[in-house]
Amino acid sequence: GAVVSQHPSRVICKSGTSVKIECRSLDFQATTMFWYRQFPKQSLMLMATSNEGSKATYEQGVEKDKFLINHASLTLSTLTVTSAHPEDSSFYICSARDLGSTSGANNEQFFGPGTRLTVL
Amino acid sequence: GEDVEQSLFLSVREGDSSVINCTYTDSSSTYLYWYKQEPGAGLQLLTYIFSNMDMKQDQRLTVLLNKKDKHLSLRIADTQTGDSAIYFCAERITGTASKLTFGTGTRLQVTL
Numbered sequence: 574g575a576v577v578s579q580h581p582s583r584v585i586c587k588s589g590t591s592v593k594i595e596c597r598s599l600d601f602q603a604t605t606m607f608w609y610r611q612f613p614k615q616s617l618m619l620m621a622t623s624n625e626g627s628k629a630t631y632e633q634g635v636e637k638d639k640f641l642i643n644h645a646s647l648t649l650s651t652l653t654v655t656s657a658h659p660e661d662s663s664f665y666i667c668s669a670r671d672l673g674s675t676s677g678a679n680n681e682q683f684f685g686p687g688t689r690l691t692v693l
Numbered sequence: 694g695e696d697v698e699q700s701l702f703l704s705v706r707e708g709d710s711s712v713i714n715c716t717y718t719d720s721s722s723t724y725l726y727w728y729k730q731e732p733g734a735g736l737q738l739l740t741y742i743f744s745n746m747d748m749k750q751d752q753r754l755t756v757l758l759n760k761k762d763k764h765l766s767l768r769i770a771d772t773q774t775g776d777s778a779i780y781f782c783a784e785r786i787t788g789t790a791s792k793l794t795f796g797t798g799t800r801l802q803v804t805l
Contacts, residue, residue, distance in 0.1 A: 616781065617795045666735050684735040
């Protein structure tokens with residue numbers, strides 16, 4: 574149980590185009606999903622917290638108009654990188670918190686496999 | 694502030710124990726976690742410890758927490774080649790809606 578998928582796993586796009594990344598919780602409902610960014614050989618940096626039915630909360634320094642987040646249902650959140658540039662190339666990872674987890678005491682986040690974005 | 698530090702690299706021989714260390718600065722941490730990341734993949738939760746505990750053991754994994762020194766460690770007994778990965782510690786701060794702050798990551802290399 575508690576599987577999170579991401580699609581696509583890898584994407585290459587031209588500079589100036591927009592790219593949408595999907596994050597799905599496959600066997601549980603998630604009111605909250607998190608989007609992280611990871612540069613090569615670096616740690617994960619939280620970009621934003623996505624809440625179902627409301628606006629996302631962005632971390633300091635993350636441009637909300639550039640990284641559009643939509644959390645339209647309890648099982649799907651999308652991250653759209655608008656007008657992508659080479660510096661946006663990175664590994665994007667989402668995680669989801671299980672709404673009905675019996676181990677809610679630790680509010681465990683389940684992570685997706687990541688999406689590698691390369692902007693040419 | 695939130696700052697979580699780890700040593701970058703650790704090499705051990707198969708069968709030996711590995712100890713990965715982590716220091717954090719925020720004393721408001723409620724839970725501390727250890728995650729494993731294999732190349733090109735997402736994160737797998739290995740274990741976690743609540744901040745009022747000193748130690749937690751789970752099969753080959755032992756987590757030690759020194760809250761006074763804000764030091765967390767993960768010991769892997771009988772390290773195997775399949776344990777080769779990057780290990781991240783992470784802390785969750787009270788009242789931050791489950792937001793996690795990750796450490797810098799330690800690359801564990803297991804040699805034969």
